[in-house]
Amino acid sequence: MAPRTTDEPHRDDHLREVEGALHDVANTLTVVLGWLDVASEQASRTGAVPGALEVAMAWARQGRAIALSAIGSDTSELDSPITVRDISTRTAAGVEPRAQERGVRLRVEVHDPVGHLPVAAPMRSMQVLTNLLLNALSFSPRGAEVVIRASAADDGRIRFVVTDDGPGFSAEQIENGAQGLASTRQGGAGIGLRHSFVLSERVGGALRLVRPGPGGEVELLWPQASGKLQNGLRRPSSAAIDGKRILVVEDDEAVWMLLETALAVRGASLRLASNIGQVEGMLAGESFDAALVDLSPIEGQAARVLERIRSSGESVRVVLMSGAARAPAEEVLSKASAWVRKPFEISEIVDALTPPPA
Numbered sequence: 001m002a003p004r005t006t007d008e009p010h011r012d013d014h015l016r017e018v019e020g021a022l023h024d025v026a027n028t029l030t031v032v033l034g035w036l037d038v039a040s041e042q043a044s045r046t047g048a049v050p051g052a053l054e055v056a057m058a059w060a061r062q063g064r065a066i067a068l069s070a071i072g073s074d075t076s077e078l079d080s081p082i083t084v085r086d087i088s089t090r091t092a093a094g095v096e097p098r099a100q101e102r103g104v105r106l107r108v109e110v111h112d113p114v115g116h117l118p119v120a121a122p123m124r125s126m127q128v129l130t131n132l133l134l135n136a137l138s139f140s141p142r143g144a145e146v147v148i149r150a151s152a153a154d155d156g157r158i159r160f161v162v163t164d165d166g167p168g169f170s171a172e173q174i175e176n177g178a179q180g181l182a183s184t185r186q187g188g189a190g191i192g193l194r195h196s197f198v199l200s201e202r203v204g205g206a207l208r209l210v211r212p213g214p215g216g217e218v219e220l221l222w223p224q225a226s227g228k229l230q231n232g233l234r235r236p237s238s239a240a241i242d243g244k245r246i247l248v249v250e251d252d253e254a255v256w257m258l259l260e261t262a263l264a265v266r267g268a269s270l271r272l273a274s275n276i277g278q279v280e281g282m283l284a285g286e287s288f289d290a291a292l293v294d295l296s297p298i299e300g301q302a303a304r305v306l307e308r309i310r311s312s313g314e315s316v317r318v319v320l321m322s323g324a325a326r327a328p329a330e331e332v333l334s335k336a337s338a339w340v341r342k343p344f345e346i347s348e349i350v351d352a353l354t355p356p357p358a
Contacts, residue, residue, distance in 0.1 A: 059094050065123050081118035081225035084150050084158055085110045091129040092148055095137065103142035106133075111151040114158055118225035121203045125222050128199055128207070131192040132162040132218050139166030139216060153221050157205070160220040168213015177209060193218075240354040242267030247282060247291040247309065249273050249298060250321070255342075259292065262346040273297075276305055283312045290317040290353050293336075295328060302328075306335035319352040 092108045099106040119125050129148065136146045144165035153159040177197070193207070200207040203223060210217040241263060250256045251274045260270050271286065273279040275297050282288075291309045298305040310318050320339035322328055328339060338352040 055093055058090065062123065062126060066127065081120065082122050083115060084117050084119055085115035087119050087122055087125055087129070088148055088150050088160070091126050091133060094126075094130060095133045098134065098137055099146065102137055102140065104137055104140045105145040106137075107145060107147045109147060109149040111149070114150055114152050117158065119158060120223040120225040122225075124199050124203055125205075125220075128196040128205075128220060128222075129160060129162070131196045132160075132220065135192055136162050136164035136166065136216055136218075140164045141166065155221070157221045157223050160222060161210070162216075162218050162220070164216045166213070166216050168211075168216040169209050171212045174209050174212055196220075240350055241290075244268045244289040244353070245287065246270050246353070247273060247279070247286075247288045249279055249291065249293040249305075251275070251294065251297040255294070255321075258346075259349070263349070266350070276301060279305060279309070283308060287313050288316060289313075290319065292319050292321060292349065292353070294321045295332070302332045303335055306332065310335055315355075317353060317355060319349070 088108050088110050092106055096106060133146065133148060140146055146162070146164045149161045149163075151159050151161075197207045199205075200220060200222070205223060206219075206221040208219045208221075210219050244267075246263065246268050248256060248259055248270050250259070250272065256272055260272075263270055271282055271288070273282055279298070288309075293306065293309070295302055306318055306320075310316055317337045318335065320328060320332070320336045321342055321344070322339060323342035327333065328336075333339065337355075340348045340352050
């Protein structure tokens with residue numbers, strides 16, 4: 001048998017990172033789908049679903065942030081501090097449809113005075129707490145209760161404790177700790193708790209299995225944030241693109257439909273080209289104020305096509321859209337005014353289409 005190379009342990013670590021990130025994305029999508037189902041049911045009865053849709057949107061943003069982080073993008077601007085109370089209630093609200101499906105009660109207890117304190121790396125804390133709650137729900141019998149409690153730890157950190165009425169952990173599992181846990185759930189592999197342990201350590205937190213069962217109890221110590229609390233989500237301005245004619249180069253129908261819907265209601269007029277030939281045809285007969293360009297339909301000729309778009313009129317603003325982990329090549333970037341990474345929010349697209357003040 002050939003000896004292991006020095007690169008193999010690094011590859012194993014990377015695979016574990018990907019495995020954990022994909023697990024968290026799956027959890028987030030579980031939350032999103034659950035709340036979209038609630039929204040659909042409410043719409044059929046009342047025609048008004050703002051609460052459920054707000055929860056779904058918040059968790060869609062969480063999934064997007066996880067995906068961006070997994071491919072190495074800077075997500076610090078998406079991670080403004082929010083309070084202990086908000087983290088606790090938002091996470092619980094996210095998994096409520098799953099709790100209802102399983103017939104389990106979900107309760108949140110936030111002990112004063114920690115409720116108003118800001119939490120560091122809230123995106124990460126929600127990942128970990130979601131893992132803990134979904135894990136507790138999976139093992140809880142119908143009619144049981146899962147509780148998330150938040151209080152002050154002796155060392156100044158925030159102490160979250162998630163308890164359930166399931167079988168709990170064995171003495172051997174307690175001894176091995178969350179980082180060495182193998183799941184006892186059918187089809188499970190212990191990925192969630194292991195990955196949560198890693199995420200907690202990275203931000204100065206700690207994850208611990210508290211005691212043997214019956215009844216599961218997991219403690220999460222999490223640092224406070226030093227930054228200011230966010231004042232709310234920034235809304236993109238419609239005035240920036242009102243009346244603009246925008247060429248969209250995109251071969252993904254779902255992305256096109258999103259852009260057409262979201263930008264048209266802000267007053268923009270969009271035209272779609274899904275290949276290089278269509279780009280050339282539209283530029284020959286029409287003029288545009290801006291272009292949103294996915295690189296995949298023009299792969300191999302990106303620099304030439306971008307230069308053609310840019311030179312088709314005065315002050316045409318060219319915005320690249322890319323789902324690749326790495327930034328586009330400098331030759332390509334030099335032909336563009338801005339670029340955004342997929343998955344994106346519409347506010348990012350509007351910002352990228354808006355010329356900077358003179």
